[in-house]
Amino acid sequence: MITLYDHPRSGNCYRVRLFLSLIGLASRRVFVDVLARANHTEAFERVSAFRQVPAIQDGDDEPIWDSHAILLYLAHRYAPQWIAPSDQMGQMHAWISVSTNEIANSLQPLRLTKVVSTEEAAHHLGVDASLLDVAGLERKTHRTLAAFNKRLTEHEWLAVSRSVADVDCYGYLALAEEAGIDVANYPAIAAWRHRIEALPGYVRHGDTASSAPHDGFLNNP
């Protein structure tokens, strides 16, 4: 059984919860209260090198941290149908890279400013809160969404066929409204989100965030 170190509101954790559900893999969820900094312990550093969620422990194997690495690991090991064919492999990795960079440095902290605080967004970016450039985050978010919209106007899925890159990017694009973005302005993204939401095993962020109880708590198993 896979153990997922999780925070219910995190989009990075959501993409892992969603993928586990899409591929029908059971997991046990351990709540890590990152907003109270319960992750900042040496014990948790042995699970996750940067003390961040999500991380997973699959049986007795070494823990795996970073949501993108976790998705790729799960797909390779349990659901290879989610790995792009070799001629689309570059696109699959490129869009995952957009998720790790452009999304993680624009939409993700922009959402944090709205649903948690500017301080939390600054903590995420490793800058002082007084230096946080919210207007810059908004501009970068729109630039990123425009690139997604263009790609998804030309292709149904990010890597041409459906792949783990779609689930990866969906993790935060699903939460765009929480960052104050009107996805109606990006019709190809809206249509792609509907395609993902129609997949068997799909779970909404809100459902996995609130109604599924955790099975344990970090430092309080």
Ligand SMILES: N[C@@H](CCC(=O)N[C@@H](CS)C(=O)NCC(=O)O)C(=O)O
């Ligand atoms: N690259 C990592 C980023 C993970 C990340 O940003 N985690 C946040 C929650 S969404 C976290 O643990 N924040 C608490 C902290 O950094 O202290 C991933 O994709 O998993």
